[in-house]
Amino acid sequence: MDERAGSTIQYGGKGAPERPLGRSIKRGLLCRCPNCGDGRLFRAFLKPVDHCAVCGEDYTPQRADDLPAYLVIVVVGHVLMTGYLLTDMIWRVSPFVHMAIWIPLAVLTAIATVQPIKGGVIGLQWAYRMHGFSKEPEHGDPSA
């Protein structure tokens, strides 16, 4: 029988410090360092810091790429479409009034949510030791 059956997978190798997924994502959503929870995660709107100013954790390996934008589209799209459909059922107004309400609201909501969502994605990657967060070479990494 496989001795690994039933055991928990420990990313980053045995003895690596635990990185709770929920806590890491929550700290990222708050734009805080997923490791210590105190340091800032962003140096500009969508530019993460290279290293945490408090604990020194390296954030250069993060590869959030397009995932935050996709998640913003999913979240904002569902919330605003629900709002649009509900108001359209209650108040019959012209399509131009809807556009005047929902387009600016969509832009503002997307701008307000993309940074916390990117922080959450970085927290997820950090917790799962994805990319360079594991300190071990990845499979197929030509620099390894």
Ligand SMILES: [Zn+2]
């Ligand atoms: Zn930190």
